[in-house]
Amino acid sequence: MRKSLRLKATPQESSHNKPSAVFLVGPTATGKSRIAVFLARKIGAEIISCDSMQVYKQMSIITSKPSAVLLKKVPHHLLGVVSAEQEYDVSRYRRQALATMRQIAERGKVPLFVGGTGLYMSILVDGIFKEKTPHPRTRALLYKQAQQHGSGYLHARLRKIDPEAALKIHSHDTRRIVRALEVFKTTGRPISHLQKERKGLADTHAVKIFCLSMPKADLDRRIDRRLDEMFRHGLVDEVRALRRLRLSRTAAYAIGLKELQGYWEGACSLDEAKALMKRATHQYARRQLTWFRKDKRIQWIAVGSAEPPRQVADRIWKKLS
């Protein structure tokens, strides 16, 4: 039998012998993909992407999917699984990820989740409250009301039906106010109650989470370098091809689409568009870090800017065994 992952058993776990799930997360451009492949080989894992944008088929360069070389070394899942014309969301991701995980378990392998989407990670580890899918008509109506009367008006309504949620959601955060009202309208229950009902991998698995980190200045440099590389590798052609599609709203949020659109509309030069993309990605990395920082279960892996991926993988592996 291939060496399977043995985690150091803590007192509580020793009797249960929970299956394990490993997460390798971190902001963009820290080198997750390469490190993940080395790590996966060492622990007998298959990789499940934990990225909200790499799920789209026609978007490879723009989302920095792992290279073909890497894909050949270890089985990867949930990359390019839907058309960029389709909407995608957390719950769909969760269903697909859990199903994939079961298949991997059947093969006697360990699931290694790799990506930078904090919410997707949390929804796996901690769970999601299950309710019916979004109700588009209710939602549309609520947005219309928000437009007419302002988000404060909706927030006041939320305060009446679900004070707890209203306290948590800022009165300007239209998106979450609408969602909370929508849930109440369609289920008759306050979202704040439903949200307490969640079960995730943390309840059934021995979950290990590793987050890569490096000084922000180094990270920004790496981001810039990667953006330059993306352009060299045909980013513009890829995005030009995307224009022939009817991109879904969710896919359209990928960093770079708006910027290149601006270029084609003559609002800026290509270099300016590239600079805007770099900036947007720096900001994105910052938000990612904020998300990960608050999760106290995370074990941080400080990566040297020139440290070989294999070495990083080794360090993580040592923490696992």
Added chain:
RNA sequence: GCCGAGGUAGCUCAGUGGUAGAGCGCGGCCCUGAAAAGGCCGGCGUGGGGGGUCCGAUUCCCUCCCUCGGCA
């Protein structure tokens, strides 16, 4: 060289005789079916240099420096 406009936050620029703001950037934070999204908080400043008037100047005056435009 002359004329004109201007030098205020990292950038673009407001404003005021009582030591300054906005947008963007930058930093921190929030996040349960849009999350590479959305929202919140923070001014981060030798107000070009020097001198003068004034109780008090970033604001008024003088001078020097710099930038931009026009004329030479």
